[in-house]
Amino acid sequence: MKYTRNILAVLFTSLTLASCASEQIADDGWTDLFNGKDLSGWKPVAGTATFEVVDGTIEGTAVAGSPNTFLITEEMYGDFILELDLKISHLSSNSGVMARGQFDPAAREGKGLVFGYQIEADPSERAWSGGVYDEARRGWLYPLDLNPAAKTAFKMGEFNHYRIEAIGNEIKTWVNGQPVAYVIDDLDKTGFIGLQVHSIQKAEDAGRKTSFKNVKIQTENFKSKAFNKDIFVVNNSLNALSKYELDNGWKLLFNGQNSEGWRSAKKETFPESGWSIKDGILTIESSDGRESANVGDIVTKEQYSAFDLAFEFRLTEGANSGVKYFVTLSEGNVGSAIGLEYQVLDDDKHPDAKMGKDGNRTMSSLYDLIKADKNARFIKPVGEWNKGRVVVTPDNKVTHYLNGVKVVEYERGSQAYRDLVAISKYAKWENFGEAKQGHILLQDHGDEVSFKNIKIKELK
Template identity: 35%
Template sequence: MLKRGIVPVFAVAALSFASCGSGAAEGEKKEPVTAGNENVAAAPVAANALSDDEKSAGWKLLFNGKDLDGWRVYKGKDGKTWSALDGTLHCTGSTTDKSDMRGDLISTDQYENFELEADWKLAPQGNSGILYLVTEEFDAPYMSGPEFQIIDDNNFPEKLEDWQKSGANYAMNPPSKLAAKPIGEWNHTRIVVNKGHVEHWLNGEKVVDTQMWTPEWEKEKATGKWKDYKGYGTAKKGHICLQDHGSEIWFRNVKIKPL
């Protein structure tokens, strides 16, 4: 998220279609298989599926790769921008569509302590995010839920502060390093929330490690962007949210493990 109401301009829209397709084959992962004491060829696990080890560990798919089962638009809006497309959870981008048919997508279930993983691919000059602990008593999800920022760090058409860059805990904690891959490539996000302890991981790098509800956290909230949003970060349980910021973005392999 950057500012609400700002819709990025896609100066290279053609590139986004050429380089940001679903790439289903890329989503395959290898599940180790052993026979006795010898390793044998690992069987591929399709995108939007769980390995046997993940199932045993308690992981749950949040996106089945086929439809929006388990998701709805924030506050029940009749949104039109989200769909299941070629094995991805896809949000359309637009430089002109500012209608009330745009909306953020939230999980139907709520989560308290969890580990969340997702792969994402962003269009050029794009801006989006993954929010968590989101509640619905406010006008927008960002008024309650912290956000794992997703943005085109190198080509966004406005100057970015460090706390606006990919992997940041938006407007609270800047990422310790820039770990996003070039636009057009898939990225892997991991978010851990456990009794207020929050970790943001991007492509295997831990970029945020912070503790909510401490005096330091309260001071950061009171002196920054959220000083006028009393409900920000107060919920102990809430929805997972994928942000529609007017940018085209693709998600896949979205899964969660309650802790």
């Protein structure tokens, strides 16, 4: 009887301790998603890679011939802060963490398909760990060319600490304490947490391990971490800026409602026809395909010297346009106003893509001067929106981006730059592109092209 009382006493003490521990977790605001012992609350989907618990760690093992495999939570989550540790053992083992992930069990002939926001774990030389990828849907939302300082955060062969904040329409990420990505997007409001074992290209890479541990989540009473003031935000809201962007000097160049801040390149007022604003979209109508022969270009009323300019553009088939900068309106030329040009073009259907030198008139190139170094997978097709960006720093370094990927880099006024101008169509203009400041211009080239989400930050 005494023995039984002792057992009961031990049991009562254990339950009390467990209760205290549970209360501590609740008081702290965190819930463990992985108990360190088994895969309770999780299930594998979409592939045949295996998951097992070894010494308090979830080990995912790559399997030859399998598509991407995910270990996903049975529970769905809306707003949350997620933290976990992730280790990749081999360069072949790209991985990631699904945040508000989605699953279609009927896709791929009943094998199932995972899609949605994925926070990347990229051990390759590209080093985009912590970037945001839209798995099996839109592709890259936040490549790390947008935040190159974060490329060194991830450590191969070591456990890396990930923090993911998905609150409202904002997703922010950290790797080993380094702020990485900031995306504003509202496509998925709820979903599961998922751990990825990526497909492999070579049979000899079967058996490679990806490990996860210390997976915990917070779903209320959030204490969001601050980001550095210079993190670029991919904001997919229509013509809107977040508080973070406003606080850090961004402003809209196009408010989505009217032509405020813009005028014709030919006169002081905005064109009465040709350019239209509807449903938050600014569009130049199609005419006869000639350069500035219809209503003409529009320019910002203000001028800029050093800046970060972001915009989205949508082409129609065979269309041509451009976004120009350092436009002075002083050349008195016929046709489009003169300035450095971020080319906006249907490379497949417009003949200009095959003109110039070595492709320097293709989409996102520095028109007639430097060809954009771009991969076809990062180009959205005609009819979809592409994201352009031009950054000019106070030391005259200029960078073009297409859909978050750096495609052109040069220095205004350098000898290399002047040598390119000397053999271009701009050679006849003295000191072309070297003005201290200038207008931003949207081009009328006689084709229908649309713009939205035009924003700028002046750099000092």
